[in-house]
Amino acid sequence: MNRRDPRPALCDPPVSKRRGGQSLAICLATAFVAAPSADAQATNADAKVTRLQRAQQTVFGAALEAVAPSIVKIETIGGALPVEVNPEGIAAPRPARPGFRQADGPTTGVVWTADGTILTSSFNFVRDPAIITVTLHDGRRFVARLVARDRPGRLALLKIDCDDLPVPRRVSPADLRPGQWALAAGFGYGSRTPALSVGNLSALHRMSGTAVQTDAKISPANYGGPLFDIEGRVIGICVPRAGDGGEDEIAGVEWYDSGTGFAVHVDFIELRLPRLRKGSDLQRGLMGIVVDRRDPVVGSPDNPSPTGDRRLGLAIRSEPRGPAADAGLRPGDQILEVNGDRIERWIDLRRALARRAAGDSLLVKYRRGETVATTRLTLVSEAALAAVPTSQPG
Amino acid sequence: MRLRLREAALLIAACAGPASRALDTDEANTSGPFGRAIAHARARVVKVHGAGYGSGVVISEDGDILTTASVLLEGRSLRVVLPDGRSLPARVSRRDERRQLALLKVEALELPHFELSSSAHLRPGDWLIAAANPFKVAAGPEPVSVSVGVLTARTNLDARRQAQDFPYRGPVLLTDVLTTAPGSAGGALVDIEGNLVGLIGKRVISKRTNTWLNYALPVEELRAFLAPQEHRSDPVAAAAVDPREWAVTDLGLRLLDFGARDRPAYVERVRAESPASRAGIKPNDLVMTVNGERAGTCAAFYAALRKVPAGERIRLVIKRGEDVRPIEIDPEPSTP
Numbered sequence: 001m002n003r004r005d006p007r008p009a010l011c012d013p014p015v016s017k018r019r020g021g022q023s024l025a026i027c028l029a030t031a032f033v034a035a036p037s038a039d040a041q042a043t044n045a046d047a048k049v050t051r052l053q054r055a056q057q058t059v060f061g062a063a064l065e066a067v068a069p070s071i072v073k074i075e076t077i078g079g080a081l082p083v084e085v086n087p088e089g090i091a092a093p094r095p096a097r098p099g100f101r102q103a104d105g106p107t108t109g110v111v112w113t114a115d116g117t118i119l120t121s122s123f124n125f126v127r128d129p130a131i132i133t134v135t136l137h138d139g140r141r142f143v144a145r146l147v148a149r150d151r152p153g154r155l156a157l158l159k160i161d162c163d164d165l166p167v168p169r170r171v172s173p174a175d176l177r178p179g180q181w182a183l184a185a186g187f188g189y190g191s192r193t194p195a196l197s198v199g200n201l202s203a204l205h206r207m208s209g210t211a212v213q214t215d216a217k218i219s220p221a222n223y224g225g226p227l228f229d230i231e232g233r234v235i236g237i238c239v240p241r242a243g244d245g246g247e248d249e250i251a252g253v254e255w256y257d258s259g260t261g262f263a264v265h266v267d268f269i270e271l272r273l274p275r276l277r278k279g280s281d282l283q284r285g286l287m288g289i290v291v292d293r294r295d296p297v298v299g300s301p302d303n304p305s306p307t308g309d310r311r312l313g314l315a316i317r318s319e320p321r322g323p324a325a326d327a328g329l330r331p332g333d334q335i336l337e338v339n340g341d342r343i344e345r346w347i348d349l350r351r352a353l354a355r356r357a358a359g360d361s362l363l364v365k366y367r368r369g370e371t372v373a374t375t376r377l378t379l380v381s382e383a384a385l386a387a388v389p390t391s392q393p394g
Numbered sequence: 395m396r397l398r399l400r401e402a403a404l405l406i407a408a409c410a411g412p413a414s415r416a417l418d419t420d421e422a423n424t425s426g427p428f429g430r431a432i433a434h435a436r437a438r439v440v441k442v443h444g445a446g447y448g449s450g451v452v453i454s455e456d457g458d459i460l461t462t463a464s465v466l467l468e469g470r471s472l473r474v475v476l477p478d479g480r481s482l483p484a485r486v487s488r489r490d491e492r493r494q495l496a497l498l499k500v501e502a503l504e505l506p507h508f509e510l511s512s513s514a515h516l517r518p519g520d521w522l523i524a525a526a527n528p529f530k531v532a533a534g535p536e537p538v539s540v541s542v543g544v545l546t547a548r549t550n551l552d553a554r555r556q557a558q559d560f561p562y563r564g565p566v567l568l569t570d571v572l573t574t575a576p577g578s579a580g581g582a583l584v585d586i587e588g589n590l591v592g593l594i595g596k597r598v599i600s601k602r603t604n605t606w607l608n609y610a611l612p613v614e615e616l617r618a619f620l621a622p623q624e625h626r627s628d629p630v631a632a633a634a635v636d637p638r639e640w641a642v643t644d645l646g647l648r649l650l651d652f653g654a655r656d657r658p659a660y661v662e663r664v665r666a667e668s669p670a671s672r673a674g675i676k677p678n679d680l681v682m683t684v685n686g687e688r689a690g691t692c693a694a695f696y697a698a699l700r701k702v703p704a705g706e707r708i709r710l711v712i713k714r715g716e717d718v719r720p721i722e723i724d725p726e727p728s729t730p
Contacts, residue, residue, distance in 0.1 A: 046425050053427065053521055054587050060519030060544060076680055077690030077713075078658045105552075105602025106688070130658070131682060131690075131713055141686075143718045162591035183519075188570055188603045196518045197570035198544045217570045220603040256605055257572065 008036045043315050059230055064196050066232025069137040070111040071194045072118055073187040078130030102126055109184035111312055118158040120224030121239045122149040122249045125156055150282040154239035157276040165219035168211035170266045171233040173204050182214040182236050186222025195221055208354030211262040212236055217360040218261025227263035230333050236263030285379025288322030293346040298332040313367055314343050322385050327377035337365035339383050428523055434588030435525035436537045437477050437506045439581055449526040449581035452507040457500040460616055461580035462596045463489050467496055474500050479535025484644030490619045493562050493595055508590035513612040516591060520545045524571045526594055535729020543571035553598035553607060560598045566609040567592045572605040583610040646670040651692040659695040673723040683711040
């Protein structure tokens with residue numbers, strides 16, 4: 001598309017921050033530019049462009065206003081940065097990430113239920129603070145209890161004694177598409193209103209399927225805050241890179257403001273919520289196997305099918321440990337299904353495990369030679385498998 | 395003398411060839427999204443070259459240019475490249491150490507320039523366009539780079555550069571345009587009409603998040619810098635303590651202000667018969683807020699206290715054991 005042509009340029013800002021087409025933008029464009037003829041005057045088109053842009057910014061502001069009553073400011077007092085003992089035996093604050101030191105400014109959370117459940121990011125509580133306060137949109141301030149953390153999901157659940165909280169509307173990843181507007185907001189910079197960033201949805205199933213990706217500016221200023229659509233519906237909770245960074249709650253902060261940001265989506269949150277509400281900290285659940293991470297090579301001896309459908313499942317490579325060993329799995333076994341979900345590639349298993357946590361029970365269907373069998377095992381935490389340094393399932 | 399300089403400048407400009415010729419006609423096209431605002435801004439943003447490089451905005455037709463105060467201005471040769479391609483020697487005519495602003499002067503006439511009006515009309519979510527020369531990618535007469543984002547929020551700056559606190563602590567416009575690349579400081583932030591709403595500030599790290607901050611000084615602060623009575627900052631007056639403000643000793647409490655870097659505001663001692671003791675404050679209480687403002691550390695407690703006018707009641711929230719409770723301290727009857 002020729003960007004200097006005023007007509008198609010309507011949804012195509014020519015400058016460094018390109019915005020994807022989105023249903024509302026298109027519908028606005030249609031409303032403002034009813035069937036432009038090829039000889040439309042440039043000045044006429046410019047006036048329409050300006051009107052469209054005014055409409056856009058009005059909509060951004062309205063989206064923020066729609067979700068703002070459910071965005072809370074979190075402040076913490078006390079606590080210390082995690083300490084680690086260096087090889088010389090001297091304890092020092094752990095350098096979270098090269099060049100990054102956790103600040104102690106305000107952070108952000110999102111009302112999740114009317115009866116006092118606040119969702120936020122575990123990033124905000126690395127210091128294990130003595131006191132956590134939550135300030136609502138209406139100015140009321142509460143002391144909050146940190147009920148539980150979801151370490152792999154980078155989430156944390158707070159509870160305050162209040163039962164009339166405004167719950168935001170939400171939108172599931174199934175109703176989202178890459179390229180649509182995505183907005184993030186948070187109190188991290190100490191502003192009176194939540195600081196807003198506008199971008200696109202870049203991808204839907206990131207971080208083992210737990211998060212969506214956006215080019216809105218995600219940073220400590222909005223970790224724990226909402227990512228929302230142009231209608232003010234919450235897409236997810238902004239977090240530093242989730243899902244793949246093990247238990248380190250700060251992993252991913254080095255990508256802040258880079259245009260590559262993440263938000264744990266509402267479906268994953270709903271999956272985790274029952275256990276978080278009961279006060280269980282969630283940890284990554286491991287099977288104790290090492291699998292073949294390579295994607296099938298079409299036409300190889302292992303996989304003669306030209307369609308790449310090897311129907312062999314995912315091969316266990318070395319001697320299983322922990323739960324997998326206890327369940328009787330052996331090297332060479334082909335995992336076919338986990339709790340009924342078909343496993344063909346490494347990413348399938350990775351996503352299946354990311355949805356679960358240590359302590360969850362799995363029904364594993366596998367093939368050994370010509371026989372297909374099922375076995376049950378219970379996922380364990382990384383710490384429980386610590387004696388087996390090579391175990392990196394999924 | 396001044397007239398002659400102007401004549402000389404005009405002569406130089408004339409000799410320098412067709413300065414007003416746009417380098418890239420396609421770039422000068424004002425149609426399309428943000429087209430007019432971009433063209434308007436680019437015609438008013440300059441490149442500053444000294445001991446380093448930066449950006450600046452033209453604010454008068456006869457060569458007044460606003461930029462950030464920086465070591466780059468200390469170079470032996472300070473030059474400004476105008477949007478029409480002319481490269482002119484510049485001198486620093488005014489500085490503001492607190493706002494970290496500088497006013498440059500070049501000898502030129504009839505320059506397109508920004509009017510310093512207002513940023514008050516901006517709402518979060520409103521489009522903003524940055525026009526500046528990050529990484530000095532625009533060479534010679536090439537137009538500066540533009541980048542589009544929105545107004546994120548307004549706040550008061552609380553920032554540092556390396557280990558030093560940044561002296562300006564006033565209002566700023568926050569944006570999601572990345573403005574922290576070297577060379578962007580001094581550039582323009584304009585709205586969709588092309589109106590100057592802010593000047594991209596020096597690269598700072600927000601102390602609240604420990605991240606690079608994308609921000610601009612609002613045009614109101616630029617106006618205040620240029621206002622006649624404010625043209626020289628007075629560091630002595632700025633540092634002087636308001637004698638009427640509360641002192642911790644007046645309250646009769648002492649904090650356990652010793653040890654770690656961010657010391658929680660634990661009360662160490664309470665003087666008998668003092669306002670603090672009458673209010674019921676006890677040793678080991680942890681102060682959480684002062685008049686609604688978070689005061690979790692000793693430094694924050696002192697800072698919050700400084701904002702309370704002398705003689706006014708102070709509302710604290712303290713934590714005692716697992717209990718969180720409000721406490722009000724009434725001032726000492728004033729003694730002459």
